Amino acid sequence: MSTTAVPPKKTNHIGLEVLHYKGGKTTLCAGCGHNAVSERIVEAFYEMGVEPWRVAKLSGIGCSSKSPAYFLNLSHGFNSVHGRAPAVSTGALLANRDLLGIVVTGDGDTASIGIGQFIHLLRRNLPLIYIIEDNGVYGLTKGQFSATSDYGAKSKGGSLNEMHKLDCCLLGIELGATLVARTFSGDKRQLLAILKAAIAHKGLSIIDVVSPCVTFNDHPGSTMSYAYMKEHDVALHELDFIPHFDDIRLELEEGEARDVTMHDGSILRVKKLGRDYDPTDKMGAIRTLHEAEDAQEVVTGILYLNTGSKNFYDTLQMTDTPLSALPESVTRPPKAALDEIMEELR
Amino acid sequence: MSTTLTSPARPDGDAAPARVVNDFSIQVATANGSGSQTSNTVLMRAIFQMGIPVSGKNMFPSNIQGLPTWFTIRASRHGWIGRKKEVDFLVAMNPETAREDCLDLEPGRVLVYDEPLKLNELRSDIVMVPVPFDKLVGPVCPEAKLRKLVKNMLYDGVVSYMLGIEMEEIRKALFKQFGPKKVKAAELNWGAAQAGYDWAKANVHVEQPYRLERMNANKDKIIIEGNTATALGCIFAGCTFVAWYPITPSSSLVESMIGYLKRLRTGPDGKGTYAVVQAEDELASIGMVIGAGWAGARAMTATAGPGVSLMSEFVGLAYYTEIPAVIVDVQRVGPSTGLPTRTMQGDILSNATLSHGDTRHPILFPCGPEECFSMAANAFDLAEQFQTPVFINTDLDLGMNNWMSNPLPYSDAPLRRGKVLSADDLERLGGFARYRDVDGDGVGYRTLPGTNHPAASYFTRGSGHNEMAQYSERPEDYVNNVDRLSRKFDSIRAAVPQPEIEVAPGARIGMVFCGTSRESCRESQEQLQREQDLPVSTLRLRAYPYTLALDEFIDNHEVVYVIDQNRDGQLFQLMRLDLTLERIQKLRGVRYYTGLPIDARSITDEILRQEAQ
Numbered sequence: 001m002s003t004t005a006v007p008p009k010k011t012n013h014i015g016l017e018v019l020h021y022k023g024g025k026t027t028l029c030a031g032c033g034h035n036a037v038s039e040r041i042v043e044a045f046y047e048m049g050v051e052p053w054r055v056a057k058l059s060g061i062g063c064s065s066k067s068p069a070y071f072l073n074l075s076h077g078f079n080s081v082h083g084r085a086p087a088v089s090t091g092a093l094l095a096n097r098d099l100l101g102i103v104v105t106g107d108g109d110t111a112s113i114g115i116g117q118f119i120h121l122l123r124r125n126l127p128l129i130y131i132i133e134d135n136g137v138y139g140l141t142k143g144q145f146s147a148t149s150d151y152g153a154k155s156k157g158g159s160l161n162e163m164h165k166l167d168c169c170l171l172g173i174e175l176g177a178t179l180v181a182r183t184f185s186g187d188k189r190q191l192l193a194i195l196k197a198a199i200a201h202k203g204l205s206i207i208d209v210v211s212p213c214v215t216f217n218d219h220p221g222s223t224m225s226y227a228y229m230k231e232h233d234v235a236l237h238e239l240d241f242i243p244h245f246d247d248i249r250l251e252l253e254e255g256e257a258r259d260v261t262m263h264d265g266s267i268l269r270v271k272k273l274g275r276d277y278d279p280t281d282k283m284g285a286i287r288t289l290h291e292a293e294d295a296q297e298v299v300t301g302i303l304y305l306n307t308g309s310k311n312f313y314d315t316l317q318m319t320d321t322p323l324s325a326l327p328e329s330v331t332r333p334p335k336a337a338l339d340e341i342m343e344e345l346r
Numbered sequence: 347m348s349t350t351l352t353s354p355a356r357p358d359g360d361a362a363p364a365r366v367v368n369d370f371s372i373q374v375a376t377a378n379g380s381g382s383q384t385s386n387t388v389l390m391r392a393i394f395q396m397g398i399p400v401s402g403k404n405m406f407p408s409n410i411q412g413l414p415t416w417f418t419i420r421a422s423r424h425g426w427i428g429r430k431k432e433v434d435f436l437v438a439m440n441p442e443t444a445r446e447d448c449l450d451l452e453p454g455r456v457l458v459y460d461e462p463l464k465l466n467e468l469r470s471d472i473v474m475v476p477v478p479f480d481k482l483v484g485p486v487c488p489e490a491k492l493r494k495l496v497k498n499m500l501y502d503g504v505v506s507y508m509l510g511i512e513m514e515e516i517r518k519a520l521f522k523q524f525g526p527k528k529v530k531a532a533e534l535n536w537g538a539a540q541a542g543y544d545w546a547k548a549n550v551h552v553e554q555p556y557r558l559e560r561m562n563a564n565k566d567k568i569i570i571e572g573n574t575a576t577a578l579g580c581i582f583a584g585c586t587f588v589a590w591y592p593i594t595p596s597s598s599l600v601e602s603m604i605g606y607l608k609r610l611r612t613g614p615d616g617k618g619t620y621a622v623v624q625a626e627d628e629l630a631s632i633g634m635v636i637g638a639g640w641a642g643a644r645a646m647t648a649t650a651g652p653g654v655s656l657m658s659e660f661v662g663l664a665y666y667t668e669i670p671a672v673i674v675d676v677q678r679v680g681p682s683t684g685l686p687t688r689t690m691q692g693d694i695l696s697n698a699t700l701s702h703g704d705t706r707h708p709i710l711f712p713c714g715p716e717e718c719f720s721m722a723a724n725a726f727d728l729a730e731q732f733q734t735p736v737f738i739n740t741d742l743d744l745g746m747n748n749w750m751s752n753p754l755p756y757s758d759a760p761l762r763r764g765k766v767l768s769a770d771d772l773e774r775l776g777g778f779a780r781y782r783d784v785d786g787d788g789v790g791y792r793t794l795p796g797t798n799h800p801a802a803s804y805f806t807r808g809s810g811h812n813e814m815a816q817y818s819e820r821p822e823d824y825v826n827n828v829d830r831l832s833r834k835f836d837s838i839r840a841a842v843p844q845p846e847i848e849v850a851p852g853a854r855i856g857m858v859f860c861g862t863s864r865e866s867c868r869e870s871q872e873q874l875q876r877e878q879d880l881p882v883s884t885l886r887l888r889a890y891p892y893t894l895a896l897d898e899f900i901d902n903h904e905v906v907y908v909i910d911q912n913r914d915g916q917l918f919q920l921m922r923l924d925l926t927l928e929r930i931q932k933l934r935g936v937r938y939y940t941g942l943p944i945d946a947r948s949i950t951d952e953i954l955r956q957e958a959q
Contacts, residue, residue: 053802081659087631095641120630323621341578341606
């Protein structure tokens with residue numbers, strides 16, 4: 001009998017393999033930026049050791065909204081209606097506050113049909129990871145401009161976008177999101193660090209991922225192509241994420257980096273690149289985004305982070321037990337309570 | 347000088363009815379926002395406390411202040427609490443409408459009016475009582491800016507004297523209305539009511555037929571708005587999640603719920619065992635309800651027609667993905683903005699088939715506060731048992747008016763949470779197919795997000811799916827799925843509340859109706875029997891889908907009148923979708939759509955007109 005030892009399978013700190021975080025086979029185009037985002041989501045949840053059955057993944061309608069089917073098969077998924085994932089996820093998370101919610105939408109879903117819901121989601125600071133796979137076009141209906149398309153961008157058919165663009169990150173910072181990031185689907189390292197920070201954050205995370213559409217928006221003249229991003233992507237900083245369960249604590253190099261302690265005790269280490277960018281400075285973040293637009297730069301990284309705000313569960317003064325788990329004995333007042341009310345109405 | 351008022355105008359001839367005790371209607375015409383709501387409620391409540399069956403209907407404008415409003419109180423020793431078509435005793439306080447209000451009265455009726463309106467110049471065939479309200483209010487209300495409000499309490503006193511309402515009951519009702527925190531305001535108003543009474547006692551000597559005399563018909567009864575009863579019904583049914591967008595006439599439902607939830611469902615830690623979210627619009631409110639229902643909360647929203655229209659796409663999603671949701675539709679007059687403060691059974695047809703594609707949704711039709719309460723529990727049970735949106739169609743008349751009612755019936759029947767698999771169930775079964783009809787009732791098993799088992803997850807999607815909840819565009823998967831949904835609707839048919847049926851011996855004709863039409867239909871039934879010797883059976887539908895009892899009822903009668911509070915006969919039309927041609931041919935429609943609650947006389951007249959043809 002062979003005694004060759006089977007090499008132990010690689011697992012995360014809760015004993016699951018990366019396989020447990022995979023999703024179905026993608027049906028998106030080869031080279032679509034969205035697939036890279038799905039891959040990073042798998043890595044981030046695996047490396048963070050999140051129980052997949054504790055995750056609820058939701059979306060609206062569109063190419064991006066298909067992607068929850070391509071990661072975390074062991075999580076409940078909900079592909080809802082166009083532009084309405086904010087409402088559905090709000091209801092789901094309020095019903096069960098133990099869930100870790102992740103929404104994947106696109107620029108059409110969020111910035112056009114769903115802009116109303118998006119804006120009101122921002123106001124509530126619901127603990128939720130909200131990813132916008134942003135490619136500036138409607139893919140499923142074959143390449144119309146979306147509201148995040150840059151002014152002056154050229155479509156595949158050659159027409160110019162003459163409408164001003166809508167910046168979801170600026171809205172997020174202005175209206176109450178507490179972690180706001182912009183990144184590029186091609187920047188594996190930065191995207192992964194941001195996702196981990198969002199998992200650790202117990203507030204609303206808005207992650208705008210420039211995710212090129214290889215079929216309808218990857219041509220010369222596009223401002224959301226792989227080529228354009230390679231030239232115009234300006235990282236604000238280098239991000240290191242040190243999870244709370246990790247014992248290794250590296251010394252902070254004074255003046256070169258700043259640490260932010262996340263809600264779960266993890267550390268986000270923000271290392272200086274060209275400039276000294278403080279992600280906790282709201283006005284600075286807004287100014288930086290406006291300046292970048294003028295300079296035709298796409299600034300990426302964690303633009304804004306606020307770990308001190310009340311989240312929506314606090315605001316609503318909800319009980320700690322998930323509403324969905326409350327027993328009848330708690331949710332149904334006794335007969336005496338009704339009798340008392342009836343007496344008042346006599 | 348005002349003493350000339352001691353001889354108010356008397357009606358010419360003998361048009362005045364003989365003495366009428368506990369069977370007439372009082373209408374008060376005022377301007378919106380003048381504080382008349384308090385004095386009208388006190389008047390109604392005082393009559394209620396005298397043990398006389400009473401109803402109060404507020405006809406108000408969509409406006410904060412200034413537009414005309416009418417409040418009608420009906421006292422009926424027979425217990426009829428539907429709207430009475432004729433006004434018997436009118437209090438005219440509003441200069442804008444006084445002339446028309448006066449001219450609309452039948453001869454012999456009584457008119458109390460604000461003296462400066464000089465209505466006595468208009469006609470002489472009614473009893474006229476001018477009251478110098480402005481002169482009376484000064485001494486009882488030193489603060490000038492409050493006089494407009496306090497003035498209304500004066501007519502409570504005048505009317506009480508004239509009709510025989512006991513002032514002690516006015517006092518009790520008034521202090522109850524103001525509550526323990528506003529004793530000073532109550533005292534000010536009580537002074538005004540007394541001044542009105544004293545003035546009337548000294549100055550009104552006219553003979554008029556209407557009297558209220560103490561009865562003992564209201565033992566144990568309560569007075570409650572339908573919206574409050576629905577709110578309590580939802581809370582006592584274990585509702586944990588509410589998302590809403592304010593809209594007349596449903597706003598008071600959720601506001602009442604918020605108040606009672608704080609009181610009844612705050613835990614020892616000071617935290618709530620519920621969440622109420624005021625959403626940005628009705629799309630968001632129903633979206634949140636669907637998200638919460640998906641995740642296992644008992645979730646509801648309350649709205650009116652315009653809100654339901656906005657919810658259409660989402661309701662189709664919930665139907666197709668099979669997610670429980672309770673939608674209370676307090677119906678108002680449409681289409682469009684319509685008459686937002688008037689009543690209509692306007693959303694029956696649209697709710698039953700809301701959203702694109704083939705859809706069918708159950709609707710419950712409460713007829714009064716007791717059913718608002720009990721049907722809230724029915725709705726949550728049905729929604730979770732059958733994993734589908736369920737409508738409760740009330741209307742403005744029921745929702746926003748004060749109704750005399752039996753106490754709301756507490757139930758401790760276990761909640762029916764439907765087919766939800768736990769981690770243990772999954773361990774035993776090894777897995778499940780979300781949309782497979784395992785039990786033959788069309789209802790699959792579901793799991794909730796967060797269930798700690800590797801086999802628990804499934805993917806919910808509004809796009810085509812197979813039994814395993816996987817994306818599918820295969821024709822056979824589509825047909826299999828929608829046919830199962832159809833079977834599920836048949837299962838619902840067997841589970842909804844059965845109709846209330848009253849068979850009159852020897853009746854050739856029947857009446858079918860739902861919701862708030864009940865009171866007036868039953869009164870019409872009595873009128874037809876008493877005045878025409880025409881026996882009529884009645885069937886009150888308590889739910890859609892219709893049950894077999896309706897077929898049987900139609901089979902047992904030659905002609906069946908379907909009473910609708912809308913122009914197009916929506917209840918009637920919905921029956922045409924379900925019934926056989928033979929049965930449809932027996933149906934006739936009676937349609938009432940003025941924005942006012944339907945009244946018995948209108949039904950009686952219309953049935954007789956059609957019978958004569």
